[in-house]
Amino acid sequence: MTTRHVLAGLDGSPQSETAAMWAAAEAQRLGAPLRLLHVWPWLNGENADRAEPGDLRPAALDALARVADRIRLAHPELSVETAVRPDDPVDGLVAEARGQEMLVLGSRGLGGFAGLLVGSVSLAVAARATVPTVLVREAGPLPRASTAAVGDVVVGMDSGEPGEAVLEFAFAEAERRGAGLRAVHGWDPAPAWAFGGVMPPPVDIPGQEGTKAALLSQHLTRQLANYPGVAVVEDVRLGGGAKALLDASAGAELVVIGRRERRHHIGMLLGPVAHAVLHHSTVPVAVVPHL
Structure with missing residues (x-):
């Protein structure tokens, strides 16, 4: 082998x-x-x-x-x-x-x-x-060798298509470190357009946030069965994916983001959230390919 x-x-x-x-x-x-x-x-x-x-x-x-x-x-x-x-x-x-x-x-x-x-x-x-x-990054925190209390592993999630390989990697990293896992989903309601310009979106923000949180919890439950010792925090917040991840990653051990695999190398292969996190995160960032 x-x-x-x-x-x-x-x-x-x-x-x-x-x-x-x-x-x-x-x-x-x-x-x-x-x-x-x-x-x-x-x-x-x-x-x-x-x-x-x-x-x-x-x-x-x-x-x-x-x-x-x-x-x-x-x-x-x-x-x-x-x-x-x-x-x-x-x-x-x-x-x-x-x-x-x-x-x-x-x-x-x-x-x-x-x-x-x-x-x-x-x-x-x-x-x-x-x-x-x-x-x-050179200035980023180095991982600890022991399994004492450490910072979280933070994973960015799309509540609709989270990427099981991304979640599995994040759970495994948290387990090896004896760390908690913070699953972050940042979102913005779609703007509405009117004669005077952009209007506040006519949506039920608490209701949408509850729906997204329920989807997030459903995806996490499948991995929790394999990693019962990992403490998970579900974090759904307004503000967009990149900002949510960067805000949540202060003091983290590792940030985990996904990258959809493509058969060709034409066009952008890393999405805008991944680009922003890679450029601005002060802690190590893992990019995990998934289908």
Whole structure:
């Protein structure tokens, strides 16, 4: 049986090193090996006898080894591997992540060696990866190794189509951390138009909110049967999905959002809520693909 790794992409920046440490703690919780990976086109093949002018492979391997040594000191029982891949960063990371437990990236790489994992790269990977992809900010909280009281795992939900894979991932993360789960659904009533402009929507807001809360509870109940030890808070609020998630995530361990899988790469692959959360969240964000 093929071993599933937690995969961390590194580019030599402080943000990617923070992401690697986050990935190490996650791998320990999962009981999975950790693989540190650097992807860049100008790398010699794995069996190259010597470096050529402009080849970045020796520098990449040295940098990966230093991070691996730091991780082994912090997690001596964790299996840590390093690898380089000569490829386009987005294509290479997406390809290496297939079949793994998850992919972890720094969310604001600012250069490193050769500029890997700048914002556009990490966003493109999160939009295409077939496994959960976690983007970690350098200033974000690192996960705790113990199961003592911790911040919530916050999951954004569409009350109509929540995505069972997204919910399952969020429940499993909360269980591993000994954390609570806050399920957030933000919504805005549709505006009404009149001769004088936009009018307040003629809807029963408390009634609609109650309907949405009932749908949310119904979806959560199915997962609660598999994770009875996870304490769940249902959070339905006005203000739109992105604002609701960002407001609810203060002090959280992790924010979980969904991304619908598409068969082609034309047009926007991450919705506006996902974009806003990825750009503005101060805590790690997991993007989970679902049907």
